[in-house]
Amino acid sequence: MRVSVIGGGRIDEATAATARAVGRELGARGHEIVCGGLGGVMAAACEGAHETGGHTIGILPGPDRTAANEHVDTAIATDMGNARNVIVALNGDAVIAIDGATGTLSEIAHALDVGRPVAGIDTHDIDGVEAVDSAGDAVDYVEKAVES
Numbered sequence: 001m002r003v004s005v006i007g008g009g010r011i012d013e014a015t016a017a018t019a020r021a022v023g024r025e026l027g028a029r030g031h032e033i034v035c036g037g038l039g040g041v042m043a044a045a046c047e048g049a050h051e052t053g054g055h056t057i058g059i060l061p062g063p064d065r066t067a068a069n070e071h072v073d074t075a076i077a078t079d080m081g082n083a084r085n086v087i088v089a090l091n092g093d094a095v096i097a098i099d100g101a102t103g104t105l106s107e108i109a110h111a112l113d114v115g116r117p118v119a120g121i122d123t124h125d126i127d128g129v130e131a132v133d134s135a136g137d138a139v140d141y142v143e144k145a146v147e148s
Helices: 013-028 041-051 081-090 102-113 135-147
Strands: 002-007 032-035 056-060 074-077 094-098 118-121 129-131
Touching: 002 013, 002 041, 002 081, 002 102, 013 032, 013 041, 013 094, 013 135, 032 041, 041 056, 056 081, 081 102, 094 102, 094 135, 102 118, 118 135
Parallel strands: 002 032, 002 094, 032 056, 056 074, 094 118, 118 129
Antiparallel strands: none
């Protein structure tokens, strides 16, 4: 399964640890990560996935593939700015949101609009987002939701 991991571009160490744990959990269970390809939650989740041999895809806002964080395996340049948020949301079978501001909120909305299940850890409290407390709970939720 391919899971979009979304969240803040500038985060504290506790949030980074959570995102790394999500990446490790996804990688260990054989899932690919799709993300925005830059820093913060995106880099931490990709780093965690790499620790377990997971594959990562970064959908970048700019025209330069080399702008991706060092843990992105497949970088896709869009030169679309935040409009690339639609592509991030659509390319996961499910979404895990961690922290985040308005960019994360837009990705959540796009995911919900197309019926993707969304698990959230310390993120926006809106209808359709399943609030969970841990990386394992987030991955359990999206796995079960996609199987249904």
